[in-house]
């Protein structure tokens with residue numbers, strides 16, 4: 023659909039009427055105006071994405087739905103479940119779409135994200151980060167009190183004791199999983215005997231109910247080349263599987279053995295015992311993931327489509343070889359590789375300046391831009407980009423179909 027809009031623009035340019043595409047002639051909507059048109063889940067009127075004020079965050083609904091369906095189909099065929107990570111989208115409506123498609127629950131990274139998800143009707147939540155401070159432990163236990171489907175990760179005996187005390191004080195039984203370190207030493211307990219001792223302790227402590235283990239191998243997700251990624255992650259998860267066996271032989275719960283992500287979703291089922299994958303980025307995709315290569319396409323990871331884009335406007339076209347847009351670091355982050363211009367070639371984009379993005383044309387640029395033109399950017403790394411916006415526009419074709427609150431945006435505590 024972007025193409026039809028572009029060709030209309032080209033047509034107008036070729037007929038000498040390009041000026042009508044300058045901002046003064048476009049109806050143009052502010053974020054508040056579009057939100058005011060979105061009543062009871064329905065857009066009252068036709069708004070094209072090209073008329074949105076910029077920078078704005080857009081999600082292509084067809085692509086989003088295809089990504090969710092493809093993930094679910096692949097995992098089902100491989101005999102493994104999905105427990106998607108809501109840290110990526112922070113948007114309850116998308117979490118609900120994932121559950122409706124068959125996910126067994128969702129994950130959150132922060133207790134505040136979990137609270138927001140629960141307030142918005144999501145009640146099967148695995149929090150993958152250990153809460154260590156008394157405040158956060160209290161919040162997690164309060165959430166567990168209201169939400170029986172809330173499960174909390176823990177990775178030390180000290181922490182398990184604190185969880186037990188807090189749960190006992192509140193007269194609840196809290197569900198917990200043991201977080202296993204896959205070797206990156208970021209979080210988790212060492213697999214093997216240490217993890218087994220922790221699981222045994224949890225099993226005995228009052229107020230706690232052991233549900234199993236998790237092991238997220240973040241270090242393998244972006245390894246370039248499918249075969250390299252496969253051998254690394256399968257090797258790194260051997261110790262977690264051995265720990266799973268220790269739990270099983272010790273009569274401890276192995277009901278949940280969660281791990282894996284977008285980069286390894288079609289590999290993780292080969293890790294024996296793994297019950298579900300905590301896939302996050304697949305819903306949106308980004309240029310970081312595009313570069314890793316897939317099983318069927320070694321150059322570009324094209325298993326899932328880039329549904330999330332930032333719409334921006336050209337502010338300056340006066341200088342040879344470049345143009346300036348209104349989306350800089352505060353709209354795109356400074357993550358690398360930089361965002362990419364959707365549907366165009368022979369040009370690069372960078373967002374090093376706070377409020378300005380830079381387009382640089384190469385020799386074979388597919389087009390050039392005029393002031394007021396819109397530029398659609400494939401995001402660099404979806405999670406931190408989403409966290410910069412209060413809402414995203416849900417687009418079908420070119421039409422704004424919904425305005426979704428990113429309700430857990432900024433929930434970083």
Ligand SMILES: Cc1ncc(COP(=O)(O)O)c(C=O)c1O
Pocket residue numbers: 107110129150238240243282283284285300301302303304
């Ligand atoms: C614990 C955990 N699980 C799952 C994910 C999702 O990973 P991905 O976006 O690669 O699917 C992340 C992402 O950082 C994570 O930290």
